[in-house]
Amino acid sequence: MRDKIIIVDDDEDSRKLLVQYLTKHGLEVISCSYNNHDHDTLEMFYSHDPDLIILDLSTPRLAGLELCAEVRKVSDVPILFMSYHSDDYIKISAFNLGGDDYISKPLSYDVFHARIKALIRRNRRAFPVNQRHLLHFPGLEVNLSTHCVISYGKEAILSTKEFQLLVILAKNPNRVFHTEALYDLVWRDNKLGDVRTVMVHIYNLRQKIELRPNKPLYIHTVRGAGYKFNGAVSLGAIETQSETFS
Template identity: 80%
Template sequence: MRDKIIIVDDDDDHCKLLVQYLSKHGFEVIGCSYSGQDTIGLFHSHVPDLIILDLLTPRLEGLELCTEIRKVSDIPILFVSTYADDYVKISAFNLGGDDYISKPLNLDVLLARIKAQIRRNKRAFPVNQRHLLQYPGLEVDLSTHTVLSYGKEAILSTKEFQLLVLLAKNPNRVFHTETLYDLIWRDSKLGDVRTVMVHIYNLRQKIEEQPHNPRYIHTVRGAGYKFNGAVSLTAIESHS
């Protein structure tokens, strides 16, 4: 399986050059995005192994996009930019960037940096941890977009799957309803925050053994929702 990369750069010629070069060297470029907002949609629809991120991305600056991605993922983020200012580089690293390369790029150096970052991330997060989210009674396969609940496949919509992945990858973290809406529906902006509540309800119906008494997705009154990372196998078996 080829490693997957998202490129975020508003320079069309530069994007085409990178796609051609990286494809030649065995990578799958799953998206060449011209805006941060488009990238959020791509990110939630795929499981990239690395993101190449230009600092000057329109409508959502690179540093802001890096912050948004770091809320939900530890995948390597490699910044590229014409900026040579040390303050900008420090800001990029402080916000979660893993590497920084100045433009104009030396493509061979870029390739070596990409391989090093992906190799380091794979050592830190083995395959079963990167592509499978496993909790007692629940398994989410990020590569095939399948969910097993109590041994049975749960058929989820795209947004339900994205919502589940976001919560399950951040156990015990409380997400405000507005934050969930912004992260999952940013690319479409359809409906309003009530959309989140409807999807949470539907998700519970599909993955919870007792939707009225959920074990996985908890409501935090006055705040939002969280995934219960402390769910125990004993507790589940006692209700089976």
């Protein structure tokens, strides 16, 4: 299976040359520009589950930094920045927001390819192939590649929005997400909607993954703030709930 990468760059000519070069060297390449709506780019990320993302920083509005921050909320996929910018502040911002490497333009294609291979190889060592797409918790398994969720040994059928909410929370255990923040992350294409839809989806999600939805083990409500995923779920707590439930 070929390694899969996503390239986001507003320079169409540069993007086409990169796609041709990297495809020739055995990579599967998906590309787009920042002129797409940001949520479309993120949907592409969810759909293709890439091994690496390449973000250009040459546009004045530095949309690549924003996109990097959004991706880092749900994934540890390697992110490589490329840019004509020589400002150290831009480079530091890229790393602080979760970037893994930075290469200056104009590119040496051979060096660029070597950087890509090194990042993918390093990520594979940190996250073995049979584990890197899985989130494991006692009683719950989330497959980021297939979108399959196994709760208490049974598959839970989630909607796209329910799955996105679960991934955001489970990838950041014990972090409190305000309701408005979750709405912005998942419903970014509908800024005029009602944030109460988050509560409805959390309710439905609990019905599908919790053994006792009225006393959830995984997704906790933080009164006056929002929600968090309990990163300290124990087998003992699950057994106690199972005994009570039965």
